[in-house]
Amino acid sequence: MADPSSYRPKPGQIPDSPGVYKFRDEHGRVIYVGKAKSLRQRLSSYFQDLAGLHPRTRTMVTTAASVEWTVVSTEVEALQLEYSWIKEYDPRFNVKYRDDKSYPSLAVTMGEEFPRVQVMRGPKKKGVRYFGPYAHAWAIRETVDLMLRVFPVRTCSAGVFKRSAQIGRPCLLGYIGKCSAPCVGRVTPQEHRELAEDFCDFMGGRTGTYLRRLEQRMHDAAEEMEYEKAARLRDDLEALRRAMEKNAVVLADATDADLIAVAEDELEAAVQIFHVRGGRVRGQRGWVTDKVEAVDTAGLVEHALQQLYGEEKGDSVPKEVLVPALPDPVEPVTQWLTERRGARVDLRIPQRGDKKDLMATVQRNAGQALALHKTKRASDLTTRSRALEEIAEALGLDTAPLRVECFDISHLQGQDVVASMVVFEDGLARKSEYRRFQIKSFAGQDDVRSMHEVIGRRFRRYLTEKQKTGEWEERPEDAAEGAPEDAIEGATGGAVPTGGREDDGRPKRFAYPPQLVVVDGGRPQVAAAKRALDELGIEDVAVCGLAKRLEEVWLPDEEDPVVLPRTSEGLYLLQRVRDEAHRFAISYQRSKRAKTMKAGPLDAVAGLGDTRKQALLKHFGSVKRLRAATIEQICETPGIGRKTAETIVAALAASAPAPAVNTATGEIMDGAEE
Structure with missing residues (x-):
């Protein structure tokens, strides 16, 4: 445990101006990011008597080993920089809303020549219009199926579209009238884009005008005795009304708003968001977080606003955002939202009427989400803790291995030899830390030599980055080693920094040592890994191997393996780690194989x-x-x-x-x- 006085800035060093600050641990990893109207007042509050600090704040300052700050001009700039750094560094002591699912959205790829309607998950892409998110993908597909009758926009993949264009025949949807078949030239690109724009307008809430126009066309067709056309328009109207009924009317037609509610206790908090567009609930989503920092409801709301609108611009930010508590101060957040939207955004607490009633509904959803999460989390935390304790006991470790790295080798008959490194922290996969390696020093089916090379390369990089001298040295051997494609930045020969950080101040990717290294294999692979560590003089990292045949755990210099019970949570965790490393290595090896296919x-x-x-x-x-x-x-x-x-x-x-x-x-x- 570090003494905060050992890295406390000297009096007069901290400026009395707005800014953003970072606490780093002994390895240079950013563990907390915060903003302040006055850096001097805020940072001074961290270095008071430890007994007067909040328990979570006390844990943070005793884990940290240094603090640094950046001065900005306004509080709005501080808010923007804080969001950017939290996203970049993923600090462990900041509030991080984690979602237990990936919510699907209805997406229209307006950036393509022929826009496509589809279900999308994950981060938003440029040139795509999004509607939602929705709770279930089937709800999107039901709505799209009804609307394709009126707006026959393309829904097929690029491969199907290209194939239909080559053979000159549309797919089934083109034959049954649910696609305008631009692939075979039934409509021009401009006509198809107009269909997609009408589809987006209708989904965006501008329904009344379109329905009235469609109804007028139906009456005109009937007066001109075009009864088949009138019947088709009547069915189109009915389909659109059924699609609209799937979204409940809750507010006035012109209302565009997001409602955010928070349910919390001493340790955790749940956030629920309802997206209302055109007076209808168009989407719903929710997050749960550990309260790893001392934060109140207003602070939780501010973090939620940052995560919700940090990547959004334009109409994706609504005119009105309703919250249970206002951030303090509220003006910088309101100004930041206004800049994201490009027009004024009203951030307020609903006081009466329909909006207050709907906020109560959102609040009930947040409470139910927190209760459900706590039920699941209790079992999950207990299981993970027991698994780590069982591993520590079986391997004779002093403490539970909070960071575990697993390595696996993959090849196809000795060709395209690659390796993977996966990372589990506190029993959970940390995919941002995954790495993959090319084995180029030799070719063949020698997994033992490959394992020795990979372990050596990984920990040589750790030792290099551990030196925080900030000097430069020539390392041409990195190129000869076959640096991992997405693991070592700048490792292509030439000069690389020997300090613990990149040019922009970020800690390097291999700077954090694990407590346990797991290799996929038996006694030979474990011996090779241990030999690589011994050659580098690393003695504080434990090594074990998990053999697939009998799921035996092998330790260095041991004649017999450790056999864990089949029902052991520790064995199950080791299997998950090993299988994830195997999956990651196989996927990389297959991608390499595809690139080298003969022509x-x-x-x-x-x-x-x-x-x-x-x-x-x-x-x-x-x-x-x-x-x-x-x-x-x-x-x-x-x-x-x-x-x-x-x-x-x-x-x-x-x-x-x-x-x-x-x-x-x-x-x-x-x-x-x-």
Whole structure:
């Protein structure tokens, strides 16, 4: 436990101005990010008598080893910078809302030439209009199925769309009238885009005008005795009304608002959000968080606003945001929301009427979510704690291994040898810390040598980054080692920093040591891992291996394995870690294998690498079409010059198969080469 006085800034060093500050631990990892109207007053409050601090604040300051700050001009800038740093560093002592599910949204890809309607999850993408999120994907599909009758927008994937265009026939939806079939030219790109825009307008709440226009068209068709057209319009109206009924009317037609409610206790808090557009509830979502910092309801609301609107701009931010408590001060948050929207945003507490009643409903949902989470969490926490304790007892560790790293080797008959590293912290997967490696120092099915190389590379990087000298040294061996593709930044030879941070001050990716290293394998793999650690002089990291055959746990220098009971939570956790490492390694190995697939006759073209082969096949679709192309057409492929195109044409002509001849008629038969 660190003494806060050991890193307390000297009197007069801290400026009396707005800013954002970071606490770092002994490894340089950011553990807390905060903002303040006055940095001097806020930071001074952390260095008072420990007995006077909140228990969570006391834990944070005794875990930290240093503090640093950045001065900004206004409180709005501080709010923006705080959000950016929390997202970048993922500090362990900040409030982090975690969702137990990925909520689906209805998305329209307006950035494409032919916009597509689909269900999307995950982070939002540029050029896509989103509606929702919704609680269930089936609810989106039911709504879309009803609306496609009126707005026959494309819903097929890029592959299906391209295939239909090649064969000149639409898919089933095109035949039954639920797609306008732009793939075969039934509508122009502009007409299809207008359909997509009408679809978005209707989903955005502008329903009244469209329904009245559709009803008028139905009456006009009936007066002109076009009864089939009138009946079709009548059915379209009914379909749209059924789609609208799926969203309950709760407020006035013109109301666009988000309602945020919070339910909390001493340890945890749950947040529920209702998205109301056009007076109807268009989506609902919720988060749960541990209260790892001393924060009140207003603070929880501010964190929720940051997470909800940090990546949003324009109409995605509503005109009105209703909350149970206002952040203090409220003006910077209101100004920040206004800047995100580009127009005024009203942030307030509902006092009366329908909005107050709906807020009570959202509050009940938040309370139920917290109660359900606590029921699940009690069992989950107990199980994880017991699993870590069982592992520590079985391996003879002094404390439970809070950070576990597992390594696995994967290859295909000795080719494309790769390795994976997965990380579990407190019994949970931490995917942002996953790493993958290429094994290039040798090829073959020698998993033991591969394991020794990977462990050595990982911990050599740790030792290098542990030195916080800030000096530079030449490390050309990194390139020879075969640096992991997405693991070591700058490890391609040349100069790399030997300090514990990158140029921008962030801690490097391999700076945090685990308490336990798990390898996928038995005694030989464990011995290789231990030998790699011994060569580097690392003695405070435990090593074990989990063999697949009998699920035995192997320890270094032990003749016999440790056998955990089949019902052991510790064994189950080790299996999860091992299986995750195996999955991650296999997926990487398959991606490498796909990149090195042969391109048939193109392999005979001198000087043509894998990248340009893939570019040619992507441009023409097949070797048959490439063989029929002219030199000028081949030159249109990115990266292909005229000289290379002439070489390709000559090589393909030399390798062209002889035509098949019908022995009965003597006619030359058409061949097919795809």
